[in-house]
Amino acid sequence: MTSQPNTITIPIIGASIAGLTIAHSLLSHFSTTNHTTNSTTKIKILLINPHPSFYWAIAAPRILTKPTAFTESQYLIPIADGFAKYSPDVFEFILGRATSLDFEKKLLNVEEVTDTESNKTLRQEIKYDYLVIASGSTPSASSTETLFPGEDNKDGENGEIYPFKLSPTSTTTITEAIKSAQTTISTAKKITVIGAGPIGVEIAGELGDLISSSPSEEGEEKKVITLISSTPRILPTLKPSASETATSLLSKKGVRVLTDRKVISVSPKEEGGYEIKLNNGDTLETDIYIPTIGVLPNSSYIPREVLDERGWVRVDEELKVSGVEGVYAAGDITTHTQKLSFKADEMAGVVVGNLVDDINHATGAGNGNGSRKKGWRRGCGGGGGRKTYDEGTDVMMVVPVGTSGGTGQAFGWVLVSFMVWLAKGRDYFIWKAKGYVFK
Numbered sequence: 001m002t003s004q005p006n007t008i009t010i011p012i013i014g015a016s017i018a019g020l021t022i023a024h025s026l027l028s029h030f031s032t033t034n035h036t037t038n039s040t041t042k043i044k045i046l047l048i049n050p051h052p053s054f055y056w057a058i059a060a061p062r063i064l065t066k067p068t069a070f071t072e073s074q075y076l077i078p079i080a081d082g083f084a085k086y087s088p089d090v091f092e093f094i095l096g097r098a099t100s101l102d103f104e105k106k107l108l109n110v111e112e113v114t115d116t117e118s119n120k121t122l123r124q125e126i127k128y129d130y131l132v133i134a135s136g137s138t139p140s141a142s143s144t145e146t147l148f149p150g151e152d153n154k155d156g157e158n159g160e161i162y163p164f165k166l167s168p169t170s171t172t173t174i175t176e177a178i179k180s181a182q183t184t185i186s187t188a189k190k191i192t193v194i195g196a197g198p199i200g201v202e203i204a205g206e207l208g209d210l211i212s213s214s215p216s217e218e219g220e221e222k223k224v225i226t227l228i229s230s231t232p233r234i235l236p237t238l239k240p241s242a243s244e245t246a247t248s249l250l251s252k253k254g255v256r257v258l259t260d261r262k263v264i265s266v267s268p269k270e271e272g273g274y275e276i277k278l279n280n281g282d283t284l285e286t287d288i289y290i291p292t293i294g295v296l297p298n299s300s301y302i303p304r305e306v307l308d309e310r311g312w313v314r315v316d317e318e319l320k321v322s323g324v325e326g327v328y329a330a331g332d333i334t335t336h337t338q339k340l341s342f343k344a345d346e347m348a349g350v351v352v353g354n355l356v357d358d359i360n361h362a363t364g365a366g367n368g369n370g371s372r373k374k375g376w377r378r379g380c381g382g383g384g385g386r387k388t389y390d391e392g393t394d395v396m397m398v399v400p401v402g403t404s405g406g407t408g409q410a411f412g413w414v415l416v417s418f419m420v421w422l423a424k425g426r427d428y429f430i431w432k433a434k435g436y437v438f439k
């Protein structure tokens with residue numbers, strides 16, 4: 001595909017919190033100026049995503065452990081439907097995956113899925129004018145990459161992939177991946193969660209709720225849930241009292257919390273299940289384990305020169321990819337360390353503001369460079385000056401521990417359990433999901 005002479009082509013790679021927000025905001029901004037920056041120049045947004053639906057990953061700890069807590073239509077929102085109101089002249093959703101990028105030639109290669117039944121793909125080359133990278137991250141539990149010596153090769157078919165998100169290279173659908181994980185979790189008796197950051201604590205809390213409801217049949221054993229933390233206290237980035245509350249809530253549910261223990265190997269056993277070796281010499285046996293340590297950048301298609309040593313995209317304060325003209329990045333994929341949805345939202349606003357400014361400047365539609373029109377949304381005011389992003393140092397985190405409470409921290413204060421339930425624990429903000437796709 002080549003860009004038309006008077007069309008400014010802007011592919012957005014990734015349709016989640018950052019990508020969806022940027023796509024809608026740009027479309028909304030330019031539709032208020034009749035889809036044009038001036039009478040002869042059109043904007044065309046190409047939104048690229050490997051899966052057809054936006055997945056509300058934030059609720060994954062409950063979705064995976066309590067299959068009836070939400071309906072699929074609450075957490076899987078079809079992306080194309082949310083953009084159906086826009087003309088094909090200005091918007092196209094490409095079901096596919098970015099596979100390579102050439103910044104110098106401004107070329108993006110995409111593997112587009114042309115037949116979802118057979119997973120048939122077609123390669124296409126897109127010449128872009130501006131580009132947005134919003135391809136995010138994959139939690140370790142959702143990736144096929146192994147983490148520990150001795151671990152099985154994860155092939156995604158044996159229930160060892162836990163879709164907190166879905167990897168961009170996954171060939172299973174998110175529905176299949178979720179169903180498979182739900183079955184694995186519901187049938188396992190001994191479950192070990194490795195890593196006690198917010199996702200580890202959240203899933204341990206949800207699993208803790210299952211202890212009291214198991215066994216369903218007389219004579220069956222109760223579920224045994226263990227949470228392993230390599231740090232002396234769980235939720236180490238929060239204040240100590242938040243860690244204490246989380247430990248106490250988990251213990252009340254019957255979850256065994258092991259702190260200051262590093263997993264040194266995970267070995268599959270012949271009769272099924274795994275043996276986990278810890279750094280103090282202890283071993284524990286488990287039917288399944290869920291690693292929640294670390295996230296991986298979805299950046300395999302991005303030239304190495306703009307990535308840091310761990311694969312995250314280096315950006316300047318305007319969220320321009322370092323050293324590359326006309327390319328922006330937002331959300332988890334950037335080197336910014338707070339990988340949170342409201343930070344992705346904030347970054348989306350900055351990218352939209354600066355892109356609109358660039359385009360106005362280039363086409364002479366507005367004054368550009370500091371004088372721009374209002375009209376884009378979310379975290380991006382219409383005031384003057386280029387937009388900049390500063391992630392700050394404040395810790396803002398809300399961590400439900402099952403359905404009855406939780407802990408967290410905001411503005412330097414530790415949140416009381418009831419507030420956590422009220423804010424997030426009762427529904428994991430599921431009501432927000434649709435709003436990202438349908439604006």
Ligand SMILES: Cc1cc2nc3c(=O)[nH]c(=O)nc-3n(C[C@H](O)[C@H](O)[C@H](O)COP(=O)(O)OP(=O)(O)OC[C@H]3O[C@@H](n4cnc5c(N)ncnc54)[C@H](O)[C@@H]3O)c2cc1C
Pocket residue numbers: 013014015016017018019048049050051057058059060061096097098099134135136137138139164165166167168199298301330331332333339340341342343344398
């Ligand atoms: C279990 C869990 C709970 C969370 N809870 C919270 C919370 O309570 N509060 C909070 O603020 N944050 C929370 N987060 C973090 C939040 O989900 C992320 O910060 C947010 O999703 C980042 O959005 P993003 O758009 O940058 O990237 P992602 O959500 O990672 O999305 C990236 C998108 O790009 C697509 N993609 C990847 N590679 C390619 C490619 N090559 N081509 C095309 N598309 C591609 C992916 O398929 C995906 O759709 C949680 C995360 C998890 C996993």
